[in-house]
Amino acid sequence: ATEPTVDLAEAEEFLRLHHAENPELGPVEHRLAEVHAEVAATGTYRHTPDELTFGARVAWRNSARCIGRLYWRSLKVRDLRDLRDPKEIADECVEHLKLAANGGKVRPVISVFAPDEPGRAAPRIRNEQLIRYAGYVGSDGGVLGDRRNAELTEKAVDLGWRPPARRGPFDVLPLIVEREDAEPALVELPRDAVLEVSIGHPELPWLAELGLRWHAVPAISNMRLRIGGVDYPAAPFNGWYMGTEIGARNFADTDRYDLLPYLGKRMGLDTSSVQTLWKDRVLVELNRAVLHSFNEAGVTITDHHTESDRFLTHIKKEEAAGRSCPADWTWIVPPMSSGITSVFHRYYDKRELVPNFFPGDTRGVCPVIH
Amino acid sequence: ATEPTVDLAEAEEFLRLHHAENPELGPVEHRLAEVHAEVAATGTYRHTPDELTFGARVAWRNSARCIGRLYWRSLKVRDLRDLRDPKEIADECVEHLKLAANGGKVRPVISVFAPDEPGRAAPRIRNEQLIRYAGYVGSDGGVLGDRRNAELTEKAVDLGWRPPARRGPFDVLPLIVEREDAEPALVELPRDAVLEVSIGHPELPWLAELGLRWHAVPAISNMRLRIGGVDYPAAPFNGWYMGTEIGARNFADTDRYDLLPYLGKRMGLDTSSVQTLWKDRVLVELNRAVLHSFNEAGVTITDHHTESDRFLTHIKKEEAAGRSCPADWTWIVPPMSSGITSVFHRYYDKRELVPNFFPGDTRGVCPVIH
Ligand code: HEM
């Protein structure tokens, strides 16, 4: 599952970038020679801590699908490359969540575990995000919880996870960390590692009684961080939430919590025809509820209007720094009220750059945004 | 402004397509030979009426930005290729609008006027759509009417148009038809050629008092229809409206009528922060008003939910017919509540096909959706 040896051209390009953007490091030649020698001898090379930090931040900066890149320099990088043991990795993910949640003042953090090496595949985190709610498939095909995680839930049960006696729609799944030559680790997230917000609505009191909740820290854990030709398959990272991710996707998608039909009825709307725009009305109220609840709870969240403006500021700053800013319109533009956000009304540069994050099930580098 | 001679490869490809999709026409060889000879002699060729009809319909079928393609076979094609006189063309555009409006039961229609020929450029319609509302720029830079048409309004005045004594936000501009070697024609649209709908809201009675209105027939008139290598620069076409075009773009865009701030205040919403999602709430109510008003008036309109489902049906039908369906995600996905429409959750084929419609200020064929 690993590449034979590191791509030297990609390594060199990265090292040159690192030195070019950090003039205080001086000329790159010495470091290039070092890395050439190390790759010749071992097939790979080890980033300096400074390279790792820079590389992870630039990977965020290059994430064409991410609207939240204005603060890319602020990413806190945890250097945990010496960890290869699944259980130890899972434990450090727990630590990650606490650091990131920070009592509500959410901080962008990445934890970088062991990289792939020639002949030795690194461990991988099976969960798509560090915090995922179980999806229990009933005998009728209906699902209690998050339908998206049905397979992960099954996998956890196969590995010995015992769901709570009283199953609910928001049961936090255990972490599953796998390594080719080791037993997978199954580690429950302790309650104090999972900051959550109860969802209520500023004007619809009955909404709070539904028991909806969501977690504060969105930490993607199944993407491969690639820096200078080196792959880090276990490198969970988090920002804070943009409200639409929860209100317009997690709660609304028909293959997630699919709440619109129920809420439409509870709101007393005419759901006899889509032309009444009842879905659109519920969608707005659900998103108001999410933003309102996070704000009330003192948990960092952003809205799609603010974040759109920030993203355009980010592009301006990048261009002022002489860099292009790759962006994927279909991901950057928010999934609701898109026409009235500032990011809708223009096109973006489509060339992918490295360092970057890639889907966990891919290899190498993909140069084009599709 | 015209190409020297018709691209024979493109002509041939089109003729083969025409015969392949219409087996009753028999083998294509005879027609190919005819066209080869005609192009050799004149630099171009004349489509048969049947080719014109087929070509225009397939141009619609290939319009990657159009969500409304399910009914592409129903396009009514008006063969007006012998008209080159600007005034006569404008008069036939008036006729087009009446046919299309059809007392409210809107019909998709295209009127094809003279094509470009080697050494003889065809007439062009200056208006972006046949019906456009004036935008009067005040001395303070403010605009009465549709800001998008400020330049066209100025142009019309330059050509001698006299705005109404009492200028309003919905003054219909005259048609302007231009030809290199002729005086431009300036023709007012008679009242009975412009079916309009007054906008009211099912629950907010004050909205009707604002005097908002919109026209029933969206007829794009500045795109170049290209069939088998022949360009028809004046070929206005119309479908019916999807509500979001009016409610989420024309009325809402900050460089159009920019109604959200005013309506937000009138609705009594807390506009102190974008986080209250007041813009999103106004947007939904405005779009409800549009759909409601067209329905009440008995004027054809579609909503973005219905149309998204229809478009996916269209793709299925195209694929069943062995064809790919080019589509531009950024245009197909509606500008509001996009995440809860069915077209959001997939990608599309990006290869552009001909025949097609191209922006009026371009030349030739563009093979990729950007
Ligand atoms: C600081 C606040 C942040 C905000 C508000 C933010 C916002 C977003 C949003 C809204 C998306 C689209 C998600 C979806 O539709 O599923 C996204 C995607 C993404 N973001 Fe961010 N982000 C933030 C921080 C970060 C950080 C710290 C990183 C990496 C270090 C990052 C990397 C990415 C990547 C790689 C994707 C694409 C994920 C995929 O392909 O599934 N973001 N971001």
Ligand code: HEM
């Ligand atoms: C029958 C009902 C129709 C509906 C509901 C419909 C819907 C739409 C919508 C919503 C757009 C996007 C408009 C925008 O965002 O500005 C669009 C674009 C387009 N449609 Fe349709 N359409 C219809 C009929 C037609 C017809 C009859 C044709 C041609 C014969 C056509 C060709 C196009 C083209 C070329 C575009 C792109 C326009 C541009 O690039 O500015 N459509 N359509």
